Amino acid sequence: MKDGLYWAEKLRNKKISFQELLGIFEENARQKNPELNAFVTLMDHEALTEYQKQETIANRPFAGLPIPLKMLGQDKKGWLSTSGSKLLLEQRADQNSNFTNQLLANGLVPFAQTNAPEFGFKNITDAQIYGPAKNPWNLAYYSGGSSGGAASAVAAGIVPIAGASDGGGSIRIPASFCGLIGLKPTRGVMPVGPGSWRGWQGASIDFALTVSMRDTEKLFYGMRKIASAAPYQAPEKAWHHMHSAQQKPLKIAVIIDSPINSTVSSEAIKAVEKAYDFLLAQGHQVELISYPVDGNELMASYYLMNGAETAAMFTKIEQGLKRLVGKDDMELMSWGIYQYGKKIPASHYIDALNLWDQAAVKMEELLTTYDLLLTPTTATSAPKIGEDLQSDDIRLSLENAANLSENDLQQLIEQMFAQSLQMTPYTQLANLTGQPAISLPTHLTQKGLPLGIQFTAARGREDLLLQIGQLFETAYGFQLPAYYRSK
Numbered sequence: 001m002k003d004g005l006y007w008a009e010k011l012r013n014k015k016i017s018f019q020e021l022l023g024i025f026e027e028n029a030r031q032k033n034p035e036l037n038a039f040v041t042l043m044d045h046e047a048l049t050e051y052q053k054q055e056t057i058a059n060r061p062f063a064g065l066p067i068p069l070k071m072l073g074q075d076k077k078g079w080l081s082t083s084g085s086k087l088l089l090e091q092r093a094d095q096n097s098n099f100t101n102q103l104l105a106n107g108l109v110p111f112a113q114t115n116a117p118e119f120g121f122k123n124i125t126d127a128q129i130y131g132p133a134k135n136p137w138n139l140a141y142y143s144g145g146s147s148g149g150a151a152s153a154v155a156a157g158i159v160p161i162a163g164a165s166d167g168g169g170s171i172r173i174p175a176s177f178c179g180l181i182g183l184k185p186t187r188g189v190m191p192v193g194p195g196s197w198r199g200w201q202g203a204s205i206d207f208a209l210t211v212s213m214r215d216t217e218k219l220f221y222g223m224r225k226i227a228s229a230a231p232y233q234a235p236e237k238a239w240h241h242m243h244s245a246q247q248k249p250l251k252i253a254v255i256i257d258s259p260i261n262s263t264v265s266s267e268a269i270k271a272v273e274k275a276y277d278f279l280l281a282q283g284h285q286v287e288l289i290s291y292p293v294d295g296n297e298l299m300a301s302y303y304l305m306n307g308a309e310t311a312a313m314f315t316k317i318e319q320g321l322k323r324l325v326g327k328d329d330m331e332l333m334s335w336g337i338y339q340y341g342k343k344i345p346a347s348h349y350i351d352a353l354n355l356w357d358q359a360a361v362k363m364e365e366l367l368t369t370y371d372l373l374l375t376p377t378t379a380t381s382a383p384k385i386g387e388d389l390q391s392d393d394i395r396l397s398l399e400n401a402a403n404l405s406e407n408d409l410q411q412l413i414e415q416m417f418a419q420s421l422q423m424t425p426y427t428q429l430a431n432l433t434g435q436p437a438i439s440l441p442t443h444l445t446q447k448g449l450p451l452g453i454q455f456t457a458a459r460g461r462e463d464l465l466l467q468i469g470q471l472f473e474t475a476y477g478f479q480l481p482a483y484y485r486s487k
C-alpha cells in the first residue's frame with residue numbers, strides 16, 4: 001500500500017526524487033481539489049526550498065515526504081494563518097509552530113494547507129471564506145471537521161498523511177467519516193507553542209490523519225516531544241514502544257449508548273457489535289458497561305471553556321487589529337460563542353476545569369480496571385452537505401446574543417450544537433480527561449459510507465491503541481478509501 005513509509009523508502013533509496021514526488025502530489029491536488037475543496041493553499045516552491053535546506057533529510061523517518069498542514073494552529077513562517085476566518089484573511093505566521101518544527105525533524109516537508117472551519121468550532125468543515133470540504137467517498141457528504149480538508153486530501157489519495165488537530169474529536173470524527181485512522185494522543189505528549197501553550201486548556205492537541213498503523217506508530221513515536229516549560233506533561237509511560245505493549249489478552253470495556261442519551265444509528269451499533277464479536281474470538285475479555293461520567297454535564301463544561309477561551313482569543317485579536325471586533329467580523333456561531341464567553345465569571349470557568357479533573361479521575365479508575373474502552377467513534381456516518389444543523393430560531397437568537405444573559409447564552413450554545421453533537425457525542429470525553437483515543441476504519445454502512453470505532457486507553461498508553469489497531473488492520477481488515485484498496 002502506498003502509505004507514507006512506502007514513499008519514504010522510495011525517497012531514501014533514490015527510486016524517486018523529492019521534486020518528482022512533490023510534483024505527483026501537487027498534480028493530484030490540482031486535479032482533484034476543484035471538486036473536493038480539501039486544500040486552501042499550495043506552497044510548492046516553498047516546499048522545494050525547505051527540502052533543500054534540510055541536509056540530512058534522507059536519514060529521517062519520513063525522508064522528505066510532502067505533507068499538508070491544517071489551516072488552524074499548524075503555522076509555517078510566512079504562510080497564511082487564517083484559522084478559517086475572514087477576520088484573519090491576510091494574517092501570516094511570523095514563526096513556525098513547534099509542531100511544524102517537529103514534522104520537519106521527522107523528514108516531513110509542508111507543501112500545502114488544508115481547509116478548516118472558522119476557529120475549529122465545528123465537526124464539519126464549511127468555513128464561509130473557503131466553502132465545504134467534501135467527502136471523497138461521496139461528494140454529496142461532508143468529510144467532517146474540524147480537520148475536514150486534511151481528511152479529504154488523505155481519503156482522495158492525494159497524500160497518505162496530513163497534519164490534523166483534535167480539540168473535541170477533530171481528528172477522530174473526520175477519520176470515522178472518511179475511512180481513515182485517527183489517533184488523538186495523550187494530553188501533553190505532542191509539541192506545543194510558541195504561540196499557544198495550553199490549547200483549550202489541554203483539550204486540543206495536534207497530530208495527523210493516516211491510512212496505515214505503521215505510519216501511525218512511526219509518526220507518533222517521532223512526533224512526541226515535551227518541552228520542559230509546557231504546562232501539560234504526559235506521564236512517563238507515554239514513552240513505551242510497541243514491543244513493550246501487553247501481548248496477553250486484554251480486558252476491554254464496551255459502551256454503545258450515547259453519553260448524552262441521544263439516538264445511536266443502527267450502523268454505529270452494528271460496527272461496535274461486530275468488533276465485540278471479533279475481540280471475543282481473538283481471546284480478549286469484553287464487557288458491556290455503563291457510561292462512567294455525566295456526558296451532558298461534561299459537554300456543558302466544554303462549551304463554557306470554549307466560550308471563555310474564545311473571549312480571550314478575540315481580546316487578543318482586537319489588540320492586534322487595534323479596534324473592537326463585531327458581529328460582521330465573524331460567522332454567527334463564533335459570535336454566539338464569543339458573547340457567551342464575555343458573560344462567564346472566572347468562578348464558573350474554574351468550576352468547569354475542576355469538573356474535567358474529576359472526570360479524569362473516574363476515567364483513569366476505569367482504565368485501571370480495563371485496558372481499553374470501545375465505543376462508536378461517531379453515532380452516524382457523515383452528514384450531507386447543505387444539511388441544516390441549526391434552525392432559523394437559533395440563528396435569530398445568535399443575532400441577538402450580545403443582549404442575552406449568561407444562562408440564556410448557555411442554553412443557546414447548547415441548542416446551537418445539539419444536532420451536530422448528536423452525530424458525534426463520543427469523542428469529547430478523551431479531550432477533557434486527557435486520555436489517548438483512536439478511530440479505526442472498520443465499518444461501511446449500507447449507503448457505502450465509512451463509520452469508525454473508537455478505542456480509548458489510559459494516559460500514556462498509546463502502545464495499547466497501536467496494538468489493537470494492528471490487530472484490526474491485519475486480522476479484521478480496514479475499510480480504507482478506494483485509492484489504498486486498489487494499490
